[in-house]
Amino acid sequence: MDPARLFEIANLTALAGWLMLAIAPLRRTLLVNAARVVGVGLAVTYTVLLAGVLLTLGEGGRELDFSSLEGVTRAFAQPEGVLVGWVHYLAFDLWVGAWEVEDAERRGLPHWALLPCLFFTLMFGPFGLLLYLAISRSPLARRRA
Template sequence: MDASTLFDLANAGALAGWLLLVAAPLKRGWLVPGARIVGVLLAVTYSALLIGAVTSGRVGEGGGDFTSLAGVTALFSQPEGVLVGWVHYLAFDLWVGAWAVEDAHRRGLKHAFVLPCLVFVFLAGPLGLLLYLAARTGLARDKTFA
């Protein structure tokens, strides 16, 4: 399967996982675990892509490495390198989103207050995580949001 097709499939899978998280309060039973399963499938895909890139000798071609900005730029100068990095982001961001939904539920926070944070986790991973942690801290103090 070519890199473009894998990119499209990974994006579609991640989007399905995010839709499960958005709908999570409607039927808590299986939606968040479903998103977790998608995250695991993305992690497996990432692992296979990474192992394939390393064993094929493509990693390090053209001076690519993780020790300098120029080295990382060289790693991501090929479509396969971008795909590996992108699937990495998709898997981790979805996992963080699922954790936030589960954590909010355990803390008794309304899903409506998690949704804006999920948008930021989806679009800007670490920023969304920081927003959720800040919201969680602030909302936990004010029980009107629980």
């Protein structure tokens, strides 16, 4: 399948998982588990795409080198490399978002306070996680995990 089409499908799939997390208070366990299933599906997709990239190493002088910025730039200079990296982000960020929802429930954090964290985890991964860690330890949390 065309990398651009796979990119679109992966984005829509991840978005479905994020929407489940956003409405999680309606059926928290079901929706968090469903979002995790989406995350696992993205992880499987990542693994298949990565295998495809690794199997073509050496063709046309292509090599994988994560030991320098130049090497990483070369890896992401190809659409297939960008797609693998993007699906990696989608899978991990969604998994972190699912953890945030579960942890917020344990801590008694109101879901409305979690929504900005989920948005920033979706858009900016580690920043959203840091925001969640700060908010989850604030007075908004009613009980400690």
